Amino acid sequence: MSPQPIRIPSDIKNLPHSASASHLIDVSNERIEAFMLSDDRVIENFVPCDFHLLDQALSWIEQNHLLTGRRFCEFGSGFGVAAMLAAARGMESVGIEIESSLVDQANRLSEELGLSSKFYCGSFVPHDISEIIEISRDVEHVDTSESEVYQEIGLELDDFDLFFAFPWPGEEHFFESVFAAGAAVNSLLLTYRGRNGMHLLRKT
Template sequence: MVADGEERISDYLGARRGGGAGFGGGGGAFVPADYRRVYTGLAAVYEAGLAPTEQFCEWGSGFGIVAALAAQLGFEACGIELERDLVPQAEEFVAEHDLDVPFAHGSFIPESAEHLADVQDDLATLGRGVADGYDELGLDPDDFGLIYAYPWPGEEEIVEQIFDAVAARGALLLTYRSTEDLVLQRKA
């Protein structure tokens, strides 16, 4: 499944570069995680029963690979993606792997926490001023026992602050870092 996802990403990015348009049509960027490493982290969390619930959300789901891996492990997975054109890519990916994983277009930042993403960084990729995806999923940020994110360098602290503001007590945040590390945190 990971190899299929990586091939889809490569084909998609190659077609976007070949057509002269940037990712999402707006010149943005997409950097995939090391999905095998992320799977190892997800599996460790699942097998040890560390998450308080099996509800999982991928913040910035891209092609939906991490949400698919979580579903394959047994989590009730979903994803929220800011780039509209990636949502059908993720839906197609999970459908072809016979997984039931819903994806929503929108920001993972609920309106109540948008102030935490007010940064003076022109490279910030956080979705501010965009409706969040929770209504479309019929869920709230505090419904999830485990949230996964791959923040851009320099945005890790903001993602952690948003998690602390909106996640349920005891929920876990698993982040993949540009240093190729996985960081697991629990909300106190």
């Protein structure tokens, strides 16, 4: 059975942020801006999501008791703000990112903020998905050739309870297929869809 959507109401935009989440978001936005200005090489696939909306979606998920456990994984973590917001809520949280400079930035910021989130360099795409060539056919913004990092993390895809990703428009199906193929039954996939806000799926 394919993963089932759970509708997130648009009024989550009214949910308040904790002081620590607001601080984390402000510091992260400053760091991202400084990093983008200082780095000569443009990392084309890195675009940050709406961190305020993400924090509100995490609040809504917790308030509605949708989680089956406390392990969080950010697919393509960039600066790692999603994984840090999850860690600030007491979740055991990791981010997986292919660009080493972003992994360094995320680990540095997480440590500076005293958070337990950890970031790993490599691919979130498990190599044992048999239909990977088929599902990655039209996907340009996800690297499907690098080695996966689950062994280094010490956890498998089906050990996590909540995933977050910000797919490029039109590439959502790839993240959903990876989730459907490898995640645990009852785990959740939250994705940011730009103007269409947050989208949530539960694996059934």
